[in-house]
Amino acid sequence: MKKVIASSVLATSVLLPINLLVSDSPTAYATSNTSVVLDQILGTKAQITATDVNVRTGAGTEFDSIAKVHTGQDVSVLANTENSKGELWYKVSYSGVEGWIISDYVKPIAPTAVKAASTTSSTSYAGTTQKIGKNAANMRSGATTSYKVVATIPTGTSLKILSAFTNAQKEVWFNVEYNGKKGWVTSELFALNATAGETATSMKVVQQTTVHKGATKSYAVVSTAKPGTTLVIHQEFTNASKEKWVQVTYATGKKGWMLASAFEESSIANKVVSNKSTVHSGATKSYKTVATIEVGTKLAIHAEFTNASKEKWYQVSYAVGKKGWIHADAFDSVSTVPENPTPETPSTDVKEVEENNSLKISVPVANMRSGPGTNFDVVTQARQNDLLESSHYATDDKSEKWYKVNTSSGEAWLHQSVVLIVDKTEETPDVTPGAGETGTIKRANALLYANSNYNSAVLQGLAKNTAFTVLNKLVTTDGTTWLQINAGGKEGWVPDFEVNDNIPTKYGTKTATVYNGASATAKKVDTIYLSTPVRVLRSLNGWLNIETQGEKRGWIQASMLSDISPIQLTNGKTEVRNGQNYLVWTKPSKFDITYSTPSANVLRIFGNLSDINEIKSSVTGVQSMKVEKVSGGTSVLLITFDPNYTYTIRDYDKELTIKVVEKGLAGKKIIVDAGHGAKDPGAIGPNGKREKDVVLATAKALQAELEAAGAEVVLTRSTDVFLELKQRTDIANKSDYDAFISLHADAFNASSKGTTTYYNATVNFNGPRSLTLAKSIQSDLVKAIGTYNRGVKEQVFYVNRMNELPSVLVELAFISNPTEEAQLASAAFQKKAAAGIRKGLENYFKQ
Incomplete structure (x- = not known):
């Protein structure tokens, strides 16, 4: 579906890699003003030449206007078509809008040469000598593959780079001279010397990082760069794993490579x-x-x-x-909460029983809810050994008690399993030492005051772990407990938070400044970010005195902190949805989660999470769940599944869900998307076969195959209708399905051949599973239909990129190739393709 075979082929070219939208020979189309060469404008930037130009949903004035553009507006040209009136229209995109504009008001912007620093490694190669890599290189008359080959340069040939140019497809080409001829060779065919074009910038290291011989961690470590060290940076390089590295001088006369993130300040x-x-x-x-x-x-x-x-x-x-x-x-990305039945509203008809109890938190972290039940929201949290008073309790539908307490966030409820009732006849234990007792300072930067108030003279600072003996103890009118101590022969007063381990923790709600006084005019001492934990020492007029993770002390506005971290997984529980078992967590705010599969049957969930509520109740198919703390204090969840079970994971705005299911295709829910349709025929072969027809027939054959194997299938279209790309992904994103398969037929020229499966991992949350799905389908599909294996490739096709399910786009074969066109139109071929994809799905769901 890629070559300009017929004008209508390009109706959905947003799906295509732009560098394949170039025809073998430029074709000129006449407009009322000018003659535009497709090879020069498709996939490039263009400019609007009039004011109030309508952007329409289709190529004609009969289509609805969705926006207006004005003189000077830059647009990207995605496609073109000639309508029934003989008018030439361009499909364009700008600022997130896509639509059609008549060619009369679209002027191509002439390409301009760019500096050689535009290479993917951000390194200038102009004037240097570089070698052709392991494959011979075609030298062309221009800087795209559509230009004529003027010479073939053998492997290992050294060439001087005369200049560099980035074409409309964002490909970097080098101008070279070979055997007396000048021409262009794509930079990808060179074994580039990464020492060219040094920039010599000095920067300070922010995060401790190892220095390596080369630009991946697989190279030997030659040094360690510590925070605060200033290093000279010579150049940047992005490796095959898309990691940005920089070359530095780490010692006199010695150069090495380190991750660029070492120089980046802490990020939200x-x-x-x-x-x-x-x-x-x-x-x-x-x-x-x-x-x-x-x-x-x-x-x-x-x-x-x-x-x-x-x-x-x-x-x-x-x-x-x-x-x-x-x-x-x-x-911005599409993210939709699944369409479940309307959630049950927690009952407000709570029958409270009056009973006074002194409670002590018995678990590390206890959720405190707005009502007596797990269906009520978490309003705050309590920490182990916190003491609370309760005057009432209520029972839930399991006859379990919930205790009502008062907090700084208002009334809240605690479940009986997270508290101990303290005997009121006993003395409540004091967390601070009394007169004659000894202890050590628990905080960094503690101060010893002359008297029991913050306005008295500071006698000296006390280092963390300084030993002391208590001489006296008193509580002042503002509620502060003060201790008179002797520390190293020096007597004075300290507030009790300097000697206690258990002081309140709060979390940043956004990026905020920490000052050295309770005023925004005071000097800045630190910055906290979304979900950063801090320890609260005391409050004053809407400000909180805090200690940061780095043990810096300062003041922050109370409104910048919350009792609950906005980046955590709370309310962990098991649920049955549509007859299937789920693990479900609530997200207090919208944030991204990442996962990996470190080994068979193990799922690792992470993403700067401050906390993860471990689910205690068991679910069939899960062997174990474990929450671990890693470097930086963030939490990671490890789930080990039974060898006979697999999962589908979904990251929504308000919750994370993991559906736990038995391995195999039976019972799985699959969405099959036949590309194009109705006014959009897709690519058209040399014998007139249309892409939209052959992929719909194959989709129906695949539906029959999958349903015969016990799967549940939805077709995005079962007839010749047109669906926008967003409509297709909406079907997936609003479902509880397990996989999405989009079917297409490829197109370039008559000799092009083979099958390709595409996936997306850079944007799609389910990228890891999408890659696994793509490999499985590609392997079994080419075995079934006998086509040339073009492999598995990553792309930013909309139906994969904006899909929240594990998803792939399959190019079955080349409709532009007469032989493969005939195969695609054959019912026998369609059934073989369906059987191959079904087999690939079976193997995917067995992993």
Whole structure:
């Protein structure tokens, strides 16, 4: 579905890699104003030449207008078509909008040469000598594969790079001279010497990082760079794993490679760009554009800001040592909570029983809810050994008690399993030492005061673990407990939080400044970010005195902190939904989760999570669940499944779910998407076969195969109708299904052949499972239909990128090849293809 075979082929070219949208020979189309060569405008930037130009849903004035563009607006040209009136229309995109504009008002922007620093490694190669890599290279008359081959250069040939050029498809080409001829060779065919184009920038290391001989961790470690060290950076390089590395001088005369993240300040989070966007020097589009970020790029987020126009912007590192601002739309993605029956509203008819109890928290962290039941929201949390008073209790439908207590967040309820009732006849144990007792200072930066108030003179600072003896103890009118102590022969007073282990923990609700006084005019001492835990020492007029993770002490506005971390998984429980077993966690806020599969039957869930509520109740198919704390204090969940079970994981805005199911295809729910349809025929073969027809027939054959194997199948279209790409992914994202398969027929030229399966992992949350699915389907499909195996490839096709399910896009064969066109139209071939994909799905669900 890629070559310009007929004008209608390109109706959904947003699905295609742009560098395959170039025809073998440029074709000129006449418009009322000019003659436009497809090879020069498709996949490039163009400019609007009039004001109030309608952007329409289709290529004609009979289609609805969805937006207007004005003179000077830059757009990307995705496709073209000539309608029944003979008008040439272009499909364009800009600022997240896609639609059709008549060619009269679209002017191509002439490509311009770019600096050699535009290579993927951000390194300048102009003027250097480089060698052709392990394969012979075609030298062409221009900088795309559509230009004529003028010479073939053998492997290992050294060539001087005369200049570099980035074409409309974002490919970097080098201008070279070989045997007296000048031409262009794609940079990908060179074994580039990574020492060219040194930039010699000095920067300070923020995170301790190892220095390696090469730009991956598989190379030997030659040194360790510690925080605070200033190093000279010579160049950047992005390796095959898409990790950004920099070359540094780590000792006199010695160079090595280290991860660029070593120089990045602590970030709130990492986000993957889902819409191509510009980075600006400030948080509005009126500021200078400093970079353009492509889809799939991962950026470190340092701060967020809402400007006067109420637009949300993020501060990001777009290059080593360089920060700028990017609009929040760059990270927007479709995410929908599944359409379950209307959730049951917790009953407010609670029968309370009056009974006074003194409670002590008996678990490390106890959830405190808005009502007496797990169906009520968590409003705050209590820590082990916290003491609380309860005047009432209520029983739930299991006849288990819930105790009502008063907190700083209002009334809350605690389940009987997380508390102990303290005998009121006994003395409540005091957590601070009494007169004559000894102890040690628990806080960093503790101060010894002359008297029992904060306005008295500071006698000296006390280091953490300093030993002391208590001389006296008193509680002042503001409720503070003070201890008079003797520490190393010096007598004075300290507040009790300096000597207690158990003091309250709160979490950052956003990026916020920590000051050295209770005022925004005071000096800045630190910064906390979303979900950063801090320990609260005392409060004063809406400000809180805190100790950070780095043991810095300062003041922050109370409104910047919450009792509950916004980045955690709470309310862990087991549920039965639509007859299937689920593990379910609540997300207090919208944030991204990541997972990996470190070994067979093991799922690892992580993502800067401050806490994960471990589910105690068992579910069939799960052997064990374990929450671990890793470096930086974040939590990781490890789930080990029974060897006969597998899972489908979904990350929604408000919850994370894991469906636990038996292995095998029986009972699995599959969405089959036949590409194109109705007004969009897809690619058209040399003998007139249309892509939309052959993929629909194959989709129906696949449905029959899967249903015969016991699977449940939904077709996005079962007739010749047209669906927008978002409509197709909405079907998946609003479902509780297990996999999504999109069927297409490929197109380029008459000699192109074979089968390809595409997936997406840079944006799709289920990228790891999508890759596994793609490999399984590709292997069994090519065995079944006997086509050339073009392999498994990653792409940013919409139906994969914006899909929340494990998803693939299968190019069955080339409809532009007369032989494969005939096969695609054959019922026998369609059935073989369906059987191959079914076999691939069977093997996927056995893993």
